[in-house]
Amino acid sequence: MSxxxxxxxxxxxxxxxxxxxLWDNDVNIVENSRTAIIGPNGAGKxxxxxxxxxxxxxLSGTVEIMGKSVKQVxxxxxxxxxxxxxxxxxxTTALDVVLMGRYVHLGWIKRPKKKDIEIARNAxxxxxxxxxxxxxISQLSGGQKQRVFIARAIAQNAEIYFMDEPLxxxxxxxxxxxxxxxxxxxxxxxxxxxxxxxxNTLADYFDHLVILNKRIIAQGKMxxxxxxANLDAADMGGGFTIAAM
Amino acid sequence: xxxxxxLLTKISDFLNYNQQMLLTLIVTxxxxxxxxxxxxxxxxxxxxxALSHSILLGIVLAYFVTKDLNSPLLLIGAGIxxxxxxxxxxxxxxxxxxxxxxxxxxxxxxxFSLAVILISTFARNVHLDTDIVLMGQVIMIPLNNMTVFxxxxxxxLFYMLIILLIxxxxxxxxxxxxxVSSFDPEFATLAGFSSGLLFYGLMTLTSFTxxxxxxxxxxxxxxxxxxxxxxxxxxxxxxLKKMLLVSIIFSMLNSTLxxxxxxxxxxxxxGMIAVITGMxxxxxxxxxxxxxxxxxxxxxxxxxxxxLDLLIMHLGNHEDQEDAEFELGxxxxxxxxxxxxxxxxxxxNRLIDQxxxxxxxxxxxxxxxxxxxxxxxxxxxxxxx
Ligand SMILES: Nc1ncnc2c1ncn2[C@@H]1O[C@H](COP(=O)(O)OP(=O)(O)O)[C@@H](O)[C@H]1O
Ligand SMILES: [Mg+2]
Numbered sequence: 001m002s003x004x005x006x007x008x009x010x011x012x013x014x015x016x017x018x019x020x021x022l023w024d025n026d027v028n029i030v031e032n033s034r035t036a037i038i039g040p041n042g043a044g045k046x047x048x049x050x051x052x053x054x055x056x057x058x059l060s061g062t063v064e065i066m067g068k069s070v071k072q073v074x075x076x077x078x079x080x081x082x083x084x085x086x087x088x089x090x091x092t093t094a095l096d097v098v099l100m101g102r103y104v105h106l107g108w109i110k111r112p113k114k115k116d117i118e119i120a121r122n123a124x125x126x127x128x129x130x131x132x133x134x135x136x137i138s139q140l141s142g143g144q145k146q147r148v149f150i151a152r153a154i155a156q157n158a159e160i161y162f163m164d165e166p167l168x169x170x171x172x173x174x175x176x177x178x179x180x181x182x183x184x185x186x187x188x189x190x191x192x193x194x195x196x197x198x199x200n201t202l203a204d205y206f207d208h209l210v211i212l213n214k215r216i217i218a219q220g221k222m223x224x225x226x227x228x229a230n231l232d233a234a235d236m237g238g239g240f241t242i243a244a245m
Numbered sequence: 246x247x248x249x250x251x252l253l254t255k256i257s258d259f260l261n262y263n264q265q266m267l268l269t270l271i272v273t274x275x276x277x278x279x280x281x282x283x284x285x286x287x288x289x290x291x292x293x294x295a296l297s298h299s300i301l302l303g304i305v306l307a308y309f310v311t312k313d314l315n316s317p318l319l320l321i322g323a324g325i326x327x328x329x330x331x332x333x334x335x336x337x338x339x340x341x342x343x344x345x346x347x348x349x350x351x352x353x354x355x356x357f358s359l360a361v362i363l364i365s366t367f368a369r370n371v372h373l374d375t376d377i378v379l380m381g382q383v384i385m386i387p388l389n390n391m392t393v394f395x396x397x398x399x400x401x402l403f404y405m406l407i408i409l410l411i412x413x414x415x416x417x418x419x420x421x422x423x424x425v426s427s428f429d430p431e432f433a434t435l436a437g438f439s440s441g442l443l444f445y446g447l448m449t450l451t452s453f454t455x456x457x458x459x460x461x462x463x464x465x466x467x468x469x470x471x472x473x474x475x476x477x478x479x480x481x482x483x484x485l486k487k488m489l490l491v492s493i494i495f496s497m498l499n500s501t502l503x504x505x506x507x508x509x510x511x512x513x514x515x516g517m518i519a520v521i522t523g524m525x526x527x528x529x530x531x532x533x534x535x536x537x538x539x540x541x542x543x544x545x546x547x548x549x550x551x552x553l554d555l556l557i558m559h560l561g562n563h564e565d566q567e568d569a570e571f572e573l574g575x576x577x578x579x580x581x582x583x584x585x586x587x588x589x590x591x592x593x594n595r596l597i598d599q600x601x602x603x604x605x606x607x608x609x610x611x612x613x614x615x616x617x618x619x620x621x622x623x624x625x626x627x628x629x630x
Contacts, residue, residue, distance in 0.1 A: 104436040136483035
């Protein structure tokens with residue numbers, strides 16, 4: 001079975017203050033996969049996502065998503081940033097944040113319509129958050145905040161989800177809701193690319209893997225890529241053995 | 246003469262000097278605070294400080310060109326210079342040589358001191374004294390009149406009304422864009438709303454607003470007007486629209502209170518309004534939803550609510566189990582939660598009053614109502630179970 005590549009990254013190099021963070025990386029994300037990106041702290045995982053999405057300057061390299069540039073297909077891309085990257089004290093409600101997912105389709109100046117609000121409500125419902133629609137976002141727990149973020153991506157009705165550590169600091173229940181959502185999305189033909197930090201659940205939750213430590217150490221199908229040798233090569237082997245899973 | 250009097254509406258026929266001053270102050274305050282809300286949300290309050298001072302350099306430079314202290318070009322020059330300041334700060338922080346806050350810290354003393362040097366070297370005998378720069382000339386507002394469309398009104402009031410109108414239109418038209426880019430700039434950029442465009446739009450208006458306000462009320466009050474009411478509203482509200490509204494209310498209150506106090510005490514009007522603004526901001530720090538006093542109150546309230554939640558959890562957990570009749574009797578509930586008899590009674594009664602719990606008289610047990618079940622499910626989510 002031939003696999004379609006939905007995100008194609010070539011020669012990507014990125015730096016902060018001339019300190020290189022990513023070196024000459026080629027990344028291929030398979031269409032309709034659930035791909036995890038793993039790597040030690042500071043490996044450049046978040047930077048890689050931002051580079052792919054054009055949110056951070058790149059020094060070299062090209063990115064193609066569905067054969068086009070990000071600017072051409074941005075409506076089909078949902079980005080769920082690391083939870084701590086936004087101001088959760090912002091005076092707004094859960095429903096309002098989810099509604100932002102609709103802004104992508106509205107464009108400049110146009111206001112959300114009844115239909116958009118309904119879509120946003122349904123998205124909240126899918127995340128089991130319907131009772132929290134009018135809650136100020138600062139009064140949500142870590143797991144609930146993450147659910148709101150995912151609901152925003154659902155409301156956007158994207159084809160590809162980029163998520164930066166969506167399971168960090170969330171409760172078990174939310175973790176299950178999010179993973180069920182990823183599996184469900186896959187059935188609908190969607191692709192997710194998720195930065196993940198828990199090696200124990202890795203093989204359960206995802207079917208493709210990218211191992212990163214400034215350079216790409218390995219990438220491909222989970223079963224072929226998750227090897228002790230690869231983890232060691234990424235400095236992630238310490239104390240963890242594949243057999244333990 | 247008679248014709249003229251018929252055609253010319255004088256604002257002084259309706260409002261006395263004090264009322265004209267107050268109206269100008271209120272309009273100025275509102276114009277500042279609606280932009281101030283977005284500055285506070287973008288953590289850019291420092292920037293207004295920089296602006297209000299670097300504008301001085303703009304005024305000085307424009308004066309060297311026009312040689313006329315009353316020229317409107319002075320204000321336009323200063324406005325353009327304010328925009329330039331913001332760009333300079335933006336560029337400096339883009340080089341990533343310094344952080345954004347540091348960029349502000351570098352640019353603003355530089356421009357301010359340049360202005361002071363220029364004034365003291367070349368413009369000694371020009372009437373640009375520091376008191377006026379810092380405190381403005383509120384008293385002079387009703388004396389500087391102009392006539393537009395057959396209405397004679399203070400110049401400052403006219404300028405500020407125009408600015409207020411422009412600011413209102415900007416915020417109303419780009420409300421959704423401003424909201425998303427202040428909350429989650431990366432998401433906004435990816436969603437096709439260039440945060441750079443919005444940022445410079447906001448800063449350009451801030452700059453011109455600051456210049457016009459600066460002329461009327463002085464540098465100190467400009468900063469207070471931009472930041473104070475917005476910061477108060479930020480701490481008190483849970484939606485952006487309410488934040489804007491509350492900041493406007495705060496601004497009007499501060500101006501009115503400060504103005505009349507200044508008159509009674511015979512002190513600087515700008516200074517007094519700035520003081521009142523500082524005080525109301527400080528009060529909201531103490532009293533807001535995350536403030537110190539509120540925290541004490543909430544802790545007390547939460548503890549109470551937590552105990553009621555505990556009771557609902559107990560009822561919910563045991564309801565479907567076989568031991569329901571045993572676990573849900575009064576004595577068992579009391580023992581299980583180890584509460585006093587009266588306390589247990591009181592809490593059960595409260596939950597019955599709130600419609601979460603009902604008494605089953607036959608079996609002598611308590612169980613959850615429909616509403617109670619819903620609450621039970623919510624509690625489980627709340628506590629991550
Ligand atoms: N805004 C920034 N400015 C400077 N250095 C940064 C910035 N963001 C990240 N870095 C550095 O880049 C490296 C990679 O960061 P990041 O992509 O966040 O790693 P990861 O997500 O894998 O933990 C780290 O060494 C980090 O310190
Ligand atoms: Mg990261």
